[in-house]
Amino acid sequence: MVTLAPWRWLGDWGQRSWQRVERRLSDPQLYPFLRSNPLTRWVTRRRTARLYDLMSGFANTQVLVACVRLKVFERLAHDALSAKALAQQVQVPESRLVPLLGAAQSLGLIQRRRDGAYELAALALPLLSHPGLQAMVEHNQLLYQDLAEPEVFLRQRGGHMHEFWPYVEGMSERAAPSSQQSQRYSELMDLSQVFVVEEVLAGHRFGQHQCVMDVGCGMGRLMTRVGQQYPQLRLQLFDLPPVVALASERLQQAGLGGRFECHAGSFKTDPLPRGADLITLVRIGHDHSDEVVADLLRKAWEALPVGGQLLLAEPMAIAELDQANASAYFHFYLMAMGDGRLRSPLDYERLLKQAGFDRVKHVRTGMSIHAHVILSTKLGFTPVFNSTSKVRLTHINVR
Numbered sequence: 001m002v003t004l005a006p007w008r009w010l011g012d013w014g015q016r017s018w019q020r021v022e023r024r025l026s027d028p029q030l031y032p033f034l035r036s037n038p039l040t041r042w043v044t045r046r047r048t049a050r051l052y053d054l055m056s057g058f059a060n061t062q063v064l065v066a067c068v069r070l071k072v073f074e075r076l077a078h079d080a081l082s083a084k085a086l087a088q089q090v091q092v093p094e095s096r097l098v099p100l101l102g103a104a105q106s107l108g109l110i111q112r113r114r115d116g117a118y119e120l121a122a123l124a125l126p127l128l129s130h131p132g133l134q135a136m137v138e139h140n141q142l143l144y145q146d147l148a149e150p151e152v153f154l155r156q157r158g159g160h161m162h163e164f165w166p167y168v169e170g171m172s173e174r175a176a177p178s179s180q181q182s183q184r185y186s187e188l189m190d191l192s193q194v195f196v197v198e199e200v201l202a203g204h205r206f207g208q209h210q211c212v213m214d215v216g217c218g219m220g221r222l223m224t225r226v227g228q229q230y231p232q233l234r235l236q237l238f239d240l241p242p243v244v245a246l247a248s249e250r251l252q253q254a255g256l257g258g259r260f261e262c263h264a265g266s267f268k269t270d271p272l273p274r275g276a277d278l279i280t281l282v283r284i285g286h287d288h289s290d291e292v293v294a295d296l297l298r299k300a301w302e303a304l305p306v307g308g309q310l311l312l313a314e315p316m317a318i319a320e321l322d323q324a325n326a327s328a329y330f331h332f333y334l335m336a337m338g339d340g341r342l343r344s345p346l347d348y349e350r351l352l353k354q355a356g357f358d359r360v361k362h363v364r365t366g367m368s369i370h371a372h373v374i375l376s377t378k379l380g381f382t383p384v385f386n387s388t389s390k391v392r393l394t395h396i397n398v399r
């Protein structure tokens with residue numbers, strides 16, 4: 001949560017003073033005064049509203065899930081409906097549907113007309129037009145189940161989310177994902193990648209490259225868009241065997257045959273193919289431990305020519321007001337998956353520099369809630385790794 005702390009600019013003394021004030025503002029004995037005094041009641045109101053949000057957020061989510069599962073938005077897409085008509089369609093007693101509709105109305109998902117019929121409100125429209133959003137609402141139910149007993153969740157690994165992501169290391173080594181498992185997670189990622197792809201395309205001029213390789217390409221949505229937008233570019237795709245097969249099919253169907261190469265492998269055990277002067281890693285790092293990411297970045301560095309670039313894009317821990325909830329969500333989501341973690345742009349900057357990359361640039365994209373983009377370049381230096389710890393010891397200029 002982003003707290004209002006205007007005195008933090010005054011350093012330690014300012015912060016300590018502000019904390020003392022905040023404590024006084026929480027004193028139960030002062031509450032009657034604080035809630036009515038014109039100088040303090042806005043703080044009390046703001047905090048109360050914020051705490052309400054925290055305590056009741058799960059109910060809001062379940063209102064959304066109920067609307068999605070009952071297809072309330074689709075049913076209201078063309079015509080406004082009365083509660084009675086809707087109750088018949090969704091087969092829920094009207095007396096129980098009305099509170100759901102009231103809740104959805106207060107959350108800005110639907111609205112009530114003067115004649116009492118319900119119609120869509122602003123927030124439901126993107127949910128209808130982007131299938132990935134509803135798919136994520138449903139998928140999040142796995143996390144919701146895992147979090148039912150949060151203290152148990154924190155003490156032990158495993159659970160529904162961990163099962164859903166078979167490529168993340170388990171307590172014991174896991175088998176490679178089956179085609180069925182990989183198709184399930186790849187379809188979900190593909191739907192939700194729509195927004196991320198926009199950030200990536202807006203954040204970099206792909207036209208300056210000859211060949212781009214998307215590592216962890218999923219079903220190839222990014223490479224399809226890049227290939228269609230930049231006809232001179234050659235494309236390479238790298239992912240686990242069952243996933244790269246899905247990507248290959250997509251690119252063929254998009255008419256990009258002859259311009260792309262698919263590489264099936266694991267970046268944990270295989271080197272990355274050479275030939276690309278831009279490597280993209282989109283929503284890959286956050287799934288894995290620091291050790292795996294450090295190793296992957298080093299492999300990317302080795303695969304690139306001097307002057308080649310690495311573009312990394314994924315949601316990151318960023319202290320922006322509108323991203324507080326997203327960060328809290330990703331911290332838990334990634335922990336539930338297994339080994340990965342939400343990193344800050346600075347965490348990545350450190351890992352990139354350790355792998356040998358220079359000129360690390362944070363690209364300002366319009367919607368960092370979907371992905372923060374970092375672009376780094378391989379200059380003419382070879383990082384030397386200690387063979388056991390893989391920590392870079394020094395730079396040697398090879399030019």
Ligand SMILES: C[S@@+](CC[C@H](N)C(=O)[O-])C[C@H]1O[C@@H](n2cnc3c(N)ncnc32)[C@H](O)[C@@H]1O
Pocket residue numbers: 167186189190192193196215216217218219238239240243265266267268281282283284287
């Ligand atoms: C979270 S998905 C992201 C997919 C895509 N880049 C996107 O943004 O939608 C992670 C991808 O990394 C791939 N992956 C996971 N472990 C891998 C490994 N060891 N080697 C190659 N690909 C791997 C998965 O199969 C999956 O396609």
